[in-house]
Amino acid sequence: MNSDAIGVFDSGIGGLTVVKELKELLPNENIIYFGDTARVPYGTRSKETIIKYANQDINFLKNHKVKMIIAACGTVSSVLGANAPVKEIPFTGVLLPAVQTACGITRKGRIGVIATPATIRSGSYGRAIRTIKPDIFVAGSACPLFVPLVENGFFGKDNEVARLVAKQYLAPIIAENVDTLILGCTHYPLLEDIIADIMGEGVSLVSAGKEAAKHASAILTERELLNDGKEKGTCEFYVTDSPEMFAENAKIFLGYPIDGEVHKVDIDALQ
């Protein structure tokens, strides 16, 4: 079982930032990635629809005999909250690991959260934070344009459009004087430069995707499920829309050209 793959899924392509972290932390692990690119984005949809899509994504990975599942999607993680949708194998979303880290490093007890509208609407970050430390103040701001900005190349320190939008979305968070900011969506690391700039030096950024990868690594180590092979792990990708379009855009998120086969999955075949 230890050579079985780690299953990672996302509404689309953003979850590749989690794959990137995993490859750095656990280079020997095999990874199967599922991206629901025919129905992306999830973050602007209703809770009911998000749960339905997430269960289909999880079933797909289960059918591929993975040893662990990571929901590399901020929206899905948030809608699920503390409810693990899988019992037979380890599971993590990106919400709880980020919350644990943020609660550990905040000095003033004031944490900001930026995420998709669905995540902010659910109030899940606030609930999870207050379960750990009831007296922490949490300020949230929905950033619906961040995903399309990143997916269409509007990022990087000098991008004026991304900076203008980020200023607008971050203003209510800055006004609340937070000292820690959770990036609650796996697309946001690409805007990290700009966000760090606008928030200023006194604010620590916590990337939900990076924390999830660290948490997954800890779980696999603890349960002695790590792959003890000496070879570099492989990656396989499954998407519900065009594999070519996915492969073309993957580089933005991985930082290098995609290094594994990309297969097409028909959404009608999802259960």
Place this chain on the structure above:
Amino acid sequence: MNSDAIGVFDSGIGGLTVVKELKELLPNENIIYFGDTARVPYGTRSKETIIKYANQDINFLKNHKVKMIIAACGTVSSVLGANAPVKEIPFTGVLLPAVQTACGITRKGRIGVIATPATIRSGSYGRAIRTIKPDIFVAGSACPLFVPLVENGFFGKDNEVARLVAKQYLAPIIAENVDTLILGCTHYPLLEDIIADIMGEGVSLVSAGKEAAKHASAILTERELLNDGKEKGTCEFYVTDSPEMFAENAKIFLGYPIDGEVHKVDIDALQ
């Protein structure tokens, strides 16, 4: 049959700009609108996926006994091109009516087209224009951020973000010295102020949605299918994601609060 509804569909909510035009031109007509909000946007997806979704949308309307179908979605219209996917009843997309109008008004024979990536990639506007007038020059520019900008409230004359993005997307069109610009997506009328400003006074804008509504009106008149009832027509809306979210956002596109029931349709029930 004349009191049967006109069926209008779109990937989401943008097609409501066509409903708005129809209500003005044909106030006595009943309208059934289908918006595939659980899978919006279509414009960034592959051709294969778009055709599959469009056929499901059309079948849904057919099952509601409509007397005509309008594809109020620039992406679908473009992928279909001159192929009418319905034979039994009249059908129009938004592409051909806009092309006819643009070919009629261009003075220098230089037409610009702005639309979603799928529409521009397909080259459908250029092909349709050259079928009518082979010597017309066509310049296209994909504007992938326009739909998310509009859907997230980034529009209106004073919106700095929308203006900055529009400047970037329109630059290659301006460089080609066009005298007519087709707005090839039903979301774009909300950015018309800004686009008109940037293009300058010498350029005529042709809104694909408005032309489609005029064309539909002409077809129904010619075939004597107009509703001869004296009462104001009704509207019924069907969406695949949350009806509440749809009703909330509809006002942006209609210019007034939604005036009909909004029903939820399960995407698994689509054929």
